[in-house]
Amino acid sequence: MIRRVIIGITALAAVLVAPAPAPAESATAQHSALVRTDTGWVRGETTTEGWQFLGIPYAQPPVGGLRWKSPQPVRPWQGVRTAQDFGNRCVQTASWDPGYDRPSHTEDCLDLNVYVPEGVGRRPVMVWLHGGGLTAGAGEDVVPDTFARQTGAVVVTVNYRLGAMGFLATAGLDGEARDGVSGNFGMLDQQAALRWVRANIARFGGDPGRVTIAGESAGGRSVCTQMASPTAKGLYRAGIVESGAYGNCAARTRPTAVAAGAAFAKKVGCAELSTACLRGKSAEEILAAQAGFDWGPVVGGAFLPVQPFEAYAKGAAARVPVLNGANQDEGRMFAFAQFDSTGTPLTAERYPSVVKAVWGADLGERVLQRYPSADYPSPTLAYGTAFGDYLMACPALRLGGVLASRGPVYSYEFADRTSPPFASLRNLGTSFDFGATHVNEVQYLFKHFGLTTPLNAEQRTLSRQMIQYWGSFIRGGVPRAAGQPGMPDRTGPVLSLRTASQGGNTLSTTVHQEHRCDLWDSAVPR
Structure with missing residues (x-):
């Protein structure tokens, strides 16, 4: 965590089985760990805290021609998909964190995990976006099963593309720059996960009308960004920002991000910014070349028209309740x-x-x-x-101040x-x-x-x-x-x-x- 957070801040397949006979569609309705999503059945498992469903895909694997493209809907599957193991971590280096002693070179990683407490009725939902400087980490970094039980909430944790895979900006890869997609692939993954939640979470006992997006560090910065993104409108009703206001939540400008993208392409051996060349490089090569660059969202275009603080000040951001804060000894x-x-x-x-x-x-x-x-x-x-x-500390207080004019903001x-x-x-x-x-x-x-x-x-x-x-x-x-x-x-x-x-x-x-x-x-x- 030390190395992955510093880098980010300072730069900062499943087994199919025969179809099951019409089981219950809600995990809580009949205390079942078998749920039908809009793309197929998933089988989770019962735990001492409730139920958990791990490694559910919410978008197609962003590989081959889908690398550096907006996330695409999952193709439906036949039979029942086992959802009892975490999916792959997105491409990232090794770190000192427990379980991260080896790098990940796997691009098939757009999965999420659902934790369901016991009981019936529509539960509020929290979607957790992990930290790691936008270059590392995974949804599995927190296991919120006890939190889900104690709060009565359904909790979803999410993987999203990181580093160059998630935030490479160019003058145009297959036209992706026209609407502000280029450079924001990781953020768009998060929105795709939120759309999956809206479409499916009721089947797990959650209320799609009561979704809170939350995160710490780069996850908090992601919440800060999503609250300012018009394309996230209607996907959540509240936000939690933990130590995420650093740099005033500012995104990279497009000229800066495109210049960095060109330098990265040259470093990886694609001086002419050829789509075929970039997509022909291995994940290992991409990962080796991304060191030393600042990876993060890009302002400009439909995804993020203006900087988050500007959007808040002008009333152009989501008017939702926010819980916001930082730690006393962050540094x-x-x-x-x-x-x-x-x-x-x-x-x-x-x-x-x-x-x-x-x-x-x-x-x-x-x-x-x-x-x-x-x-x-x-x-x-x-x-x-x-x-x-x-x-x-001070950016968190600053965020609280700029948010105060457009809705409830609670500070800790x-x-x-x-x-x-x-x-x-x-x-x-x-x-x-x-x-x-x-x-x-x-x-x-x-x-x-x-x-x-x-x-x-x-x-x-x-x-x-x-x-x-x-x-x-x-x-x-x-x-x-x-x-x-x-x-x-x-x-x-x-x-x-x-x-x-x-x-x-x-x-x-x-x-x-x-x-x-x-x-x-x-x-x-x-």
């Missing part, structure tokens, strides 16, 4: 990865030059004044604090500095103080990488409270937890999420000041 993970993990902790002597290299001489000098290394346990933590405020900050580092960091065996760093809140909501996080009694209580907050929002109400303050609407206080011994969940009016957002807001181009 510590990035600082650790840049310095301490390489055996070169940042020193007081190097601190000024590193700061000015990142933010320039003028802004860098102001950063040094506001974040003097002597005020922190180490220069690495000083840099991590500044970087986290700049990258995540995950501030449990006692939280155990998430699994990728725990596996490193380091004593580095990560605090409430990037990604850490995910393990309080779901089984991160399918693992049970070693939470103590207080942290388990906070986890239950966070699930209640998220659950009440997904069900269509104000985010609330039993015996706890409600999450504030619009601008003003922010709900700070902490364990009881650290002060508990409180409404804070000082988050903006704590993250020195006056400094970072003044540096945003107008």
